[in-house]
Amino acid sequence: MEKIKIGIVGAGGMASYHYKGFIKAGAEVTAVADMDQTRVRAFAAANNIEKVYTGLGEMLDAQPELDGVSIITPNKFHRPLTVEALERGKHVYCEKPPALNAAEMREMLDASKKAGKRLMFDFNNRARPESQAMIRYIRDGRAGTINSAQASWIRRAGIPGFGGWFTTKALSGGGPVIDLPHMLDLALYFMGFPEPEYLLAAAYYDFMDNRAFKGPWGIPDTAKGITDVESSCHGMLTFKTGQSLMIRSSWAEMNEREVVSVTFQGAKAGGKLERLFGIDGLDETSIDTCRLFTEAYGNQVDLDIKTEKDESMGRIGNAMNFIDAIRGAAEPYNTPEEALILMRIVDALYESAATRKPVAIR
Numbered sequence: 522m523e524k525i526k527i528g529i530v531g532a533g534g535m536a537s538y539h540y541k542g543f544i545k546a547g548a549e550v551t552a553v554a555d556m557d558q559t560r561v562r563a564f565a566a567a568n569n570i571e572k573v574y575t576g577l578g579e580m581l582d583a584q585p586e587l588d589g590v591s592i593i594t595p596n597k598f599h600r601p602l603t604v605e606a607l608e609r610g611k612h613v614y615c616e617k618p619p620a621l622n623a624a625e626m627r628e629m630l631d632a633s634k635k636a637g638k639r640l641m642f643d644f645n646n647r648a649r650p651e652s653q654a655m656i657r658y659i660r661d662g663r664a665g666t667i668n669s670a671q672a673s674w675i676r677r678a679g680i681p682g683f684g685g686w687f688t689t690k691a692l693s694g695g696g697p698v699i700d701l702p703h704m705l706d707l708a709l710y711f712m713g714f715p716e717p718e719y720l721l722a723a724a725y726y727d728f729m730d731n732r733a734f735k736g737p738w739g740i741p742d743t744a745k746g747i748t749d750v751e752s753s754c755h756g757m758l759t760f761k762t763g764q765s766l767m768i769r770s771s772w773a774e775m776n777e778r779e780v781v782s783v784t785f786q787g788a789k790a791g792g793k794l795e796r797l798f799g800i801d802g803l804d805e806t807s808i809d810t811c812r813l814f815t816e817a818y819g820n821q822v823d824l825d826i827k828t829e830k831d832e833s834m835g836r837i838g839n840a841m842n843f844i845d846a847i848r849g850a851a852e853p854y855n856t857p858e859e860a861l862i863l864m865r866i867v868d869a870l871y872e873s874a875a876t877r878k879p880v881a882i883r
């Protein structure tokens with residue numbers, strides 16, 4: 522069988538996870554493109570990729586035989602690059618967030634339908650072993666209907682560089698609300714992606730001028746760059762089904778420690794999925810837990826679900842799933858229709874925070 526051929530666009534921090542996943546799933550990566558030629562050459566040399574290009578168009582002209590493209594650029598370029606690749610008949614694997622807003626996401630969804638090609642996003646947290654274990658319990662009915670949930674990605678000091686594209690709203694779409702959509706996405710996944718109805722949120726801009734709140738990773742600061750995004754947001758969302766979800770996300774907030782978790786309360790069991798980062802804030806020293814809380818024979822019972830350790834936080838597994846989904850060997854972990862629901866919620870979070878009013882979700 523011919524190997525699936527993938528080209529990567531954007532040789533940034535996430536590219537090596539995409540590469541590892543594609544290779545592990547039996548695909549080959551024959552091209553990588555980035556306008557930063559020093560960066561792209563270093564990435565290509567480290568991974569034995571023969572050809573480097575300056576952009577998507579040049580790459581597709583040179584290698585029209587590519588089956589799929591992965592997009593790992595600043596958020597502003599997700600929509601135009603995805604649409605261009607789909608229109609040229611390629612499957613697309615795009616980094617999160619899917620787009621800057623729901624209108625862009627609609628365009629991407631339409632383009633994927635028109636092309637009849639797979640469009641998947643790097644909602645890597647769904648591919649974590651704990652998430653896949655939890656969803657089996659939920660789909661088997663062990664939790665019952667999930668009435669309420671809480672999605673949190675709260676960083677105490679985690680601004681990913683000042684003045685670069687992350688903190689420039691025109692390039693990123695916003696701060697932690699759009700940069701850290703993973704736990705919101707995971708909560709929606711567990712709840713069955715119900716149709717959202719109303720949302721009330723507040724956003725804050727504390728510490729966005731304070732270097733003490735910079736994360737241990739991210740991109741270098743840009744002198745005189747723009748920093749015009751929120752540092753935290755708190756929201757409450759209801760669904761047409763009667764379910765409800767509280768959302769907290771921050772890059773900088775006076776909290777005891779970083780919290781990365783989804784908790785939920787179901788009619789038969791509650792649950793909690795958490796990543797506790799180590800003291801250095803790194804993946805390597807993290808502890809992942811997956812637990813269910815229930816009742817049996819008059820006693821409260823906690824189920825501690827043990828899964829294999831995955832330092833990559835599902836990033837490699839999710840990229841593998843993209844290849845398997847192209848082959849038709851697996852269901853995709855996420856769909857563009859789900860991404861559209863997520864982006865409608867992101868839009869509503871920003872609208873409610875800006876207007877200081879509850880919003881009916883469109």
Ligand SMILES: NC(=O)c1ccc[n+]([C@@H]2O[C@H](COP(=O)([O-])OP(=O)(O)OC[C@H]3O[C@@H](n4cnc5c(N)ncnc54)[C@H](O)[C@@H]3O)[C@@H](O)[C@H]2O)c1
Pocket residue numbers: 530531532533534535536554555556557560575576577593594595596598616617618643645700740836
């Ligand atoms: N899933 C995750 O856990 C995770 C983690 C970090 C970042 N991300 C996402 O990955 C994406 C990239 O983030 P990053 O931290 O790697 O950023 P980065 O700035 O380190 O790298 C982006 C790269 O894209 C290149 N680039 C920009 N525009 C381009 C274009 N039009 N064509 C080709 N190359 C282009 C830049 O030169 C740069 O090398 C973002 O969307 C971010 O949200 C996801």
